[in-house]
Amino acid sequence: xxxxxxxxxxxxxxxxxxxxxxxxxxxxxxxxxxxxxxxxxxxxxxxxxxxxxxxxxxxxxxxxxxxxxxxxxxxxxxxxxxxxxxxxxxxxxxxxxxxxxxxxxxxxxxxxxxxxx
Amino acid sequence: xxxxxxxxxxxxxxxxxxxxxxxxxxxxxxxxxxxxxxxxxxxxxxxxxxxxxxxxxxxxxxxxxxxxxxxxxxxxxxxxxxxxxxxxxxxxxxxxxxxxxxxxxxxxxxxxxxxxxxxxxxxxxxxxxxxxxxxxxxxxx
Ligand code: HEM
Ligand code: HEM
Numbered sequence: 015x016x017x018x019x020x021x022x023x024x025x026x027x028x029x030x031x032x033x034x035x036x037x038x039x040x041x042x043x044x045x046x047x048x049x050x051x052x053x054x055x056x057x058x059x060x061x062x063x064x065x066x067x068x069x070x071x072x073x074x075x076x077x078x079x080x081x082x083x084x085x086x087x088x089x090x091x092x093x094x095x096x097x098x099x100x101x102x103x104x105x106x107x108x109x110x111x112x113x114x115x116x117x118x119x120x121x122x123x124x125x126x127x128x129x130x131x
Numbered sequence: 132x133x134x135x136x137x138x139x140x141x142x143x144x145x146x147x148x149x150x151x152x153x154x155x156x157x158x159x160x161x162x163x164x165x166x167x168x169x170x171x172x173x174x175x176x177x178x179x180x181x182x183x184x185x186x187x188x189x190x191x192x193x194x195x196x197x198x199x200x201x202x203x204x205x206x207x208x209x210x211x212x213x214x215x216x217x218x219x220x221x222x223x224x225x226x227x228x229x230x231x232x233x234x235x236x237x238x239x240x241x242x243x244x245x246x247x248x249x250x251x252x253x254x255x256x257x258x259x260x261x262x263x264x265x266x267x268x269x270x271x272x
Contacts, residue, residue, distance in 0.1 A: 048251070052208075081175065091164045127178050130182045
């Protein structure tokens with residue numbers, strides 16, 4: 015691609031940047047999630063504990079941010095790995111579409127899980 | 132003529148290259164990242180049983196409270212802690228002056244990671260569960 019007229023746009027620098035930003039935010043959410051879920055086995059595995067947490071709308075908002083970020087960061091990461099190989103361009107389109115569909119689909123399911131409460 | 136597929140090409144070049152500590156760091160970051168992504172998809176799917184009510188969810192999660200699954204979750208935590216600490220290291224290298232001491236950062240990350248990993252194992256196996264560590268390991272195999 016010629017970068018003459020577009021600057022760095024379309025070069026992937028934005029996803030590079032967002033991968034880092036989403037990574038930084040995930041540090042805090044991830045550490046919190048693991049500590050919460052395993053501090054005591056009931057916390058991570060009993061419906062009533064989940065129910066209690068989900069009564070708090072701020073917790074719900076945090077969880078929604080978590081699903082969205084984890085999916086964005088993870089699937090964008092898979093795309094990153096894929097792009098290190100050279101495949102025919104029809105396959106690129108197929109894989110990209112599949113990743114986007116997976117992101118939207120699992121994102122919707124994840125958010126529905128939270129808003130169910 | 133026999134042609135290598137892109138995957139074979141990549142695999143053999145990965146095997147062939149001389150690996151510096153940073154190459155292992157990169158490869159592990161990749162593997163843990165892909166593993167975590169697969170986990171998140173499965174995880175969200177499992178959690179969908181929250182929508183079916185307490186019985187369905189508890190029945191499903193009962194399985195994961197068994198000792199060998201807790202052991203598996205500990206291993207999962209190993210992936211998480213490596214990817215997290217090395218991710219922080221990458222960000223320091225890219226946004227800060229980390230390139231000057233990237234190896235020290237890596238060794239630091241490994242040491243901190245091992246400590247946190249063992250500490251988490253202590254919490255998971257000794258503090259809150261009725262079963263002890265050894266029987267967890269034994270029941271895993
Ligand atoms: C806990 C905080 C996390 C941090 C700080 C973090 C950081 C990073 C960074 C900086 C990269 C870019 C690597 C590069 O471009 O060389 C990356 C890649 C990646 N991350 Fe994360 N990440 C975190 C959590 C996660 C989670 C939860 C997942 C899974 C859902 C994940 C999946 C991936 C994948 C698949 C890649 C691509 C690997 C590659 O390009 O080689 N990460 N991560
Ligand atoms: C084995 C240890 C884990 C346990 C027991 C666990 C348990 C749970 C539970 C019970 C929830 C329901 C919401 C809540 O109560 O807050 C949840 C949500 C979530 N967890 Fe985990 N988790 C674990 C590890 C992980 C890891 C390693 C990741 C990321 C890589 C992750 C990502 C998520 C996400 C994105 C949600 C929101 C999902 C949704 O809305 O459907 N979890 N987890």
